[in-house]
Structure formats: structure tokens, C-alpha cells
Amino acid sequence: MIVKIAFKNIWRNKLRSWVVIIAIALGIFGGLAVISTATGLSKMRQNNAIRTYVSHLQLHDSAYLKYGRLDDTINQQADIITYLEKSKKVKGISPRLKVESFIQSAGGTSGVILNGIDPEKERQVTDLAEQCIAGNFLERYKQKPPIIISQKLATKLNARVKTTIQCSFTNNMGVPITGIFKVVDIFSTSNSMYDELNAFVRLEDLQHLTSIQGSHEIAVVLHEEKEVEQFREELISKFPNQHIASWRGIAPDLGYADKMMDLVMTLFLIIIMLALAFGIVNTMLMAVLERKKELGMLISVGMNKRKVFWMIIWESIFLALIAGPLGIFSTYLAVNFFGRVGIDLSFAAQGLRSIGLESTLFPILDDKYYVIISILVIITAILSCIYPALKALKLNPAETLRTA
Amino acid sequence: MIKVTHVTKTYDDGKVRVEALRGINVEIKNGEFTAIVGPSGSGKTTLLNIIGGLDTPTEGNVIIGETNIAHLSENQLIDFRLNHIGFVFQSYNLIPVLTAKENVEFLMLLQNKSEAERDERTTKLLKAVGLEDQINKKPNEMSGGQQQRVAVARALASKPDFILADEPTANLDSASTANLLDIMYRLNQEENMTFVFSTHDQRVIDRAKRVITVEDGKILSDIYA
Ligand SMILES: Nc1ncnc2c1ncn2[C@@H]1O[C@H](COP(=O)(O)OP(=O)(O)OP(=O)(O)O)[C@@H](O)[C@H]1O
Ligand SMILES: [Mg+2]
Numbered sequence A: 001m002i003v004k005i006a007f008k009n010i011w012r013n014k015l016r017s018w019v020v021i022i023a024i025a026l027g028i029f030g031g032l033a034v035i036s037t038a039t040g041l042s043k044m045r046q047n048n049a050i051r052t053y054v055s056h057l058q059l060h061d062s063a064y065l066k067y068g069r070l071d072d073t074i075n076q077q078a079d080i081i082t083y084l085e086k087s088k089k090v091k092g093i094s095p096r097l098k099v100e101s102f103i104q105s106a107g108g109t110s111g112v113i114l115n116g117i118d119p120e121k122e123r124q125v126t127d128l129a130e131q132c133i134a135g136n137f138l139e140r141y142k143q144k145p146p147i148i149i150s151q152k153l154a155t156k157l158n159a160r161v162k163t164t165i166q167c168s169f170t171n172n173m174g175v176p177i178t179g180i181f182k183v184v185d186i187f188s189t190s191n192s193m194y195d196e197l198n199a200f201v202r203l204e205d206l207q208h209l210t211s212i213q214g215s216h217e218i219a220v221v222l223h224e225e226k227e228v229e230q231f232r233e234e235l236i237s238k239f240p241n242q243h244i245a246s247w248r249g250i251a252p253d254l255g256y257a258d259k260m261m262d263l264v265m266t267l268f269l270i271i272i273m274l275a276l277a278f279g280i281v282n283t284m285l286m287a288v289l290e291r292k293k294e295l296g297m298l299i300s301v302g303m304n305k306r307k308v309f310w311m312i313i314w315e316s317i318f319l320a321l322i323a324g325p326l327g328i329f330s331t332y333l334a335v336n337f338f339g340r341v342g343i344d345l346s347f348a349a350q351g352l353r354s355i356g357l358e359s360t361l362f363p364i365l366d367d368k369y370y371v372i373i374s375i376l377v378i379i380t381a382i383l384s385c386i387y388p389a390l391k392a393l394k395l396n397p398a399e400t401l402r403t404a
Numbered sequence B: 001m002i003k004v005t006h007v008t009k010t011y012d013d014g015k016v017r018v019e020a021l022r023g024i025n026v027e028i029k030n031g032e033f034t035a036i037v038g039p040s041g042s043g044k045t046t047l048l049n050i051i052g053g054l055d056t057p058t059e060g061n062v063i064i065g066e067t068n069i070a071h072l073s074e075n076q077l078i079d080f081r082l083n084h085i086g087f088v089f090q091s092y093n094l095i096p097v098l099t100a101k102e103n104v105e106f107l108m109l110l111q112n113k114s115e116a117e118r119d120e121r122t123t124k125l126l127k128a129v130g131l132e133d134q135i136n137k138k139p140n141e142m143s144g145g146q147q148q149r150v151a152v153a154r155a156l157a158s159k160p161d162f163i164l165a166d167e168p169t170a171n172l173d174s175a176s177t178a179n180l181l182d183i184m185y186r187l188n189q190e191e192n193m194t195f196v197f198s199t200h201d202q203r204v205i206d207r208a209k210r211v212i213t214v215e216d217g218k219i220l221s222d223i224y225a
Helices: A002-010 A014-054 A062-067 A077-086 A119-125 A151-157 A192-197 A203-210 A225-238 A252-290 A292-301 A305-341 A346-354 A367-384 A386-393 A397-402 B044-051 B074-084 B100-110 B115-128 B144-157 B174-191 B202-207
Strands: A057-061 A090-105 A108-117 A146-150 A164-170 A176-187 A198-202 A217-222 A242-246 B002-012 B017-028 B033-037 B059-064 B085-088 B162-166 B194-198 B210-215 B218-224
Touching: A002 A305, A014 A252, A014 A305, A014 A367, A057 A062, A057 A225, A062 A242, A077 A090, A077 A217, A090 A119, A090 A151, A090 A203, A108 A119, A108 A151, A108 A164, A108 A192, A108 A203, A119 A217, A146 A151, A146 A164, A151 A176, A151 A192, A176 A198, A176 A203, A192 A198, A198 A203, A217 A225, A225 A242, A252 A292, A252 A305, A252 A367, A252 A386, A292 A305, A292 A397, A292 B074, A305 A367, A305 A386, A367 A386, B002 B044, B017 B044, B017 B218, B033 B044, B033 B174, B033 B202, B044 B059, B044 B162, B044 B194, B074 B085, B085 B144, B100 B115, B100 B144, B115 B144, B115 B174, B144 B162, B144 B174, B174 B194, B174 B202
Parallel strands: A108 A198, A146 A176, B033 B194, B033 B210, B085 B162, B162 B194
Antiparallel strands: A057 A217, A057 A242, A090 A108, A090 A164, A090 A217, A146 A198, A164 A176, B002 B017, B002 B059, B210 B218
16 A cells, blocks of 8 residues: 555656656666776777787797797697697687897887788788788788888888888897898787887798797687687696786786776766765655645554655655666667667777777677666665655654644 | 543743643543634644644643553554544645545555455445545545545544544535535434534534633633533
């Protein structure tokens, strides 16, 4: 009965109830929209970084990471590659030979890591090829070995496509070595530090130059990102002498972003709930004060305070119960729709690119947020009508009836 | 039986002291049909509120049946009112979102009466006040007089010891007033229900079997018609 009266009571002031319901629903929608957009952005940044330069897993010889010597190549390379190629989880592998080198052109000099790669294999692992402007991903160029440098380095060296470049380093015997390369393409990724430090040449060219076989690094990409950690364990148990890191270990900042996000979300949810609470307190207080006489009459004729209290509580529970699903459902629809179609941010493409983002955003919302929000909304609704409900209990029936 | 002894009521908000009642002694027996009259501000409402347990006396005792309600806690008073006293107010009697039937049923629900008993009694009472064809109407779909009749039915529903009515006809036209009084009078005659009501209206006073006149917080006269 109390519940029934409470339900009917909220429709007495339809406009006000709808305003509150819509406000709550919008709050939920807005909150979840921001969370899903932020999650989408973070995921996008992550994926971008993984795709352009981090990849899912990287294998190195432990000594290489420690000393960085040229001959610290991966000693079980053949076994490892065979193993990786056999695995159904693996999408692509790219062995790389890395040489710290001094790079020089007629226009300037710089330090750089020469990455010797197999272009076809590298295509399976990173989208470096797509980041090149001229579309020449290390094809042979007039007998001279090709090199790809970043836009940033090109500016520094005052180099262009077709510029000849000289790379020098000392080999493992301490003998100075110089290689001449022709710039065949220029790339740029979203990570300018990475760009400045890396240049790419063909693996066999670099192997020839250094007289070193094998590679220092094997980059691996799996079909499913979520299998990364488990596959890493698998590799570690198979090849215990190798240092094997997942993207989380290679680029910890990408993982921090996730943690950071959780914190921001929590704060955000608190703000939404506070706004919600404020709205409900306000409305219910108004609803109580407006009905002073009626509530006084109910207490006068013998409705006890516990029942009056619960009647008010139920009223706001109903508001929340109508608004909650409304907000959650509309969010669900929107997130699903834009999760499929994407949100077009091309108007800001330039700026987004510079921070590692693309122009189409796919919002992502973990199911847990729907549950969290639903629970929070109900708890907030109940908590925030306690004050108005207590206010109703303080009414003195004789007083309220007198001021007729 | 209502027994009021040496009741005083002083309102004191720290600035102004109002002695609304200054020593009231009165006994109202079961089956009486009593009007409390007097000029505005004389203390009629205060007295009814104290008898009805809506307010507590500053001094003195109010004994209803066996219970001295002057010493009950707020929550005990609410329960006492529910089970022993019927109220008809001047206005704001009914729950606006409920129908006539549901309003009458309401107190019986609070008393945890069975559905069968509620249904039977509600029908009977609405018939007794002549509203059997209005049972599904909401208060705002009924006239003031009809609303007051629903209030009387509601007051009776909980099977109270007596019914208190503070100026029940103040907002009614003369036809409705006469009609409401007829109903109250008949319930008094046929069911032996005790009514205590306050009024300014001479036509209502004329119908009372006992008239208590209050002035300045004291009983000026107490006359049986
Ligand atoms: N809560 C209160 N605080 C202070 N004074 C009060 C309060 N309630 C009533 N009074 C005073 O007590 C006195 C008696 O008031 P009461 O309402 O009982 O008179 P009444 O006979 O019912 O008058 P009316 O015919 O106008 O209804 C009045 O002087 C009134 O101003
Ligand atoms: Mg009065």
C-alpha cells in the first residue's frame, strides 16, 4: 500500500518528476558516454602504439638488454622462429638487427638506431609501411642499399628521398665501419621520440655490413590482444634464456594510462552521483514541504513514522528505477551504435595524430560500468532522500493542520 | 469515555506566552453528540487536539477508556490514534492520489485488517454516507461535501472509540452541511458512535445534544439540549 501510494505520488507533479528522471538519465548517459569515450581513446592510443612500434611481444637475448653488444644476438633464433611460426596464436613475426650508429648527410648529423628488417615480415607486425609517404618500403634503389628515415630526422639532416646518407659505427672487433644508404622513403609515427631515434634498412644489408647473422630482436603480434600475457608465459617456459616482454613491459606508459583512467572514472562517477544526489534531495524536499498538510494528516490519523519514512524513500527509489534503466539503455544503444560506426573526429585529425590518435573514435564500455552505475544510482537515490524523509518525520501534525 | 482533568496548555516560543487552555475539566460519555463552541481563538482546536492525542497538555490528564494519553510517547500516540480515534478535519482529509474506496480502506490497511473485512466494511461505510456510486472517484473529482462524507467514512473505518471533528462543515455550503450532519447524527443514533465536533455554525450547534462553550481557554457553559 505504502509502495503503491508512493508510486502514485510521483505522478502528482508529472513535469517535476520527468525533469528529475530525465536529469538522472542524462547524468548516467553523460557519465557513461565520457567513460566510454575515454576508454575508447585510451584503447586507440594503445592499439596505435602497439601497431606502429611496440607490437605485442618482443624477444631479446638477455645479454643484449644488459650490454647492447653487437654480437649479443638471439642464440636460439631458428628454434624460436619455428616455434612462433607454428603457433596458431601468432599473426606475424619480424626479426630485427639493431645497430647504434652515427648518421650523416651533407646537411647534418645525428645518432640513430639502424633497424635491419625484412620488409615483408615487418609488414605483418607493424604498420610502418603505411606510415611512409612515398610508398617505397625498402625496395632496392639503384644498387645502393635503401634506408627509411623519419620526417623528423630528415629535417634534422636536411635529407629528402634520394638523398645519400652515411652511417658509421664500430663493429664488435672495434673496427670502424661505414655504410652508404639511399633514402627511399620518409615515415612519421605518432611518437616523435621514436621517430628521431629509428631508421630502417634491409636486414640482409645490415647483416652484410656488420658481418653478423641473426637478429637482436624478434617482434611478435598475435591475433588476439587478450592472449598476450598467457602467450608470453608460454614462451618464457619454452625459451627461458630469452628476455620476453609484452607491450605492457615495453611501453609501461600505455598501461599506466589504463590505471589513470580508472582513477578518472571513479572521480567522474562520484561527480555524477553527487549531481544526482543533489537533484533528488532538492526534488524530494520540495515534494515533502509541498505536502506538509497531507503528511500531517497521515500522521494524525495514525500512519506511523516508519511508514511515512518509507513512503518518501520509495518515491525516490521509483524515480531512480525509472531513470536508471532509461539512462543505461540509451547509453547501451549509443555505445553499441558508435562502437560499430565510430565517432568521426576528422575535424580535429591533425591535433589527434600528434598525440597518437586517429580520427575515428570507437567508444568502449566495459559491462562492469553498467552494473556499477546501476548500483550507484540506486544507492545514491536512497541515500539522498533520507534527509527529505527525515524532514517529513519532524512534522508536527497539530501544527501542520492548524495552518489551514 | 473521555475524561479531561485539570488540563492546561501553554504555548511558549520563548518570546510570546499564550495560555490556550487554563484548566479544563470535562467528561464525555460514549454515545454523546457534542459540539464545542466559542469565539475564534478561545481554544476549541487546542482542546480537540489534546483530546485526540495530536498535542499533549502542559498540565492535567486526558483519559480515554483506560488509557491516560497525556503520558504516551509520540509513537504510542500515533498507534493510539490509529486504533481509538477517528478524525475529520476541516480540509486536507483525504489522500489525493487514492480513490474514495482506497481512502476509506487506508486505515484498515494500517491496522492489517484482512482484505475481506476491508472490502466489506468499506462498501458498508460508503453506503452509509451515501457514496456507494462514487467509490472509484478521486478526491478532486468529488464535491467538498462528498469529500467530507468520505472523511467520515474513513474515520469510522478503523472502529474508533469516538470521532473528533474540528469544524467539519466550515468549508461547506448549507445543503452539504445539513447532509453531513444528517449522516453524523444518524451514525450517532444507529451505531451509538460518539461525536465531538467544534463549530461556529449556529445550524450545527442547533443539532448538537450537548454544547460546551469555551472562552479564553476555560469552559464557560456546558448545556445538554
Ligand atoms: N502553536 C501555537 N503557538 C502559539 N499559540 C498558539 C498555537 N496554537 C494556538 N495558539 C493560540 O492558542 C489560542 C487558542 O487557539 P485555538 O486554535 O485553539 O482557537 P480556536 O478556538 O480553535 O479558534 P478558531 O475558532 O479560530 O479555530 C489562540 O490564541 C492561538 O493563537
Ligand atoms: Mg480552531
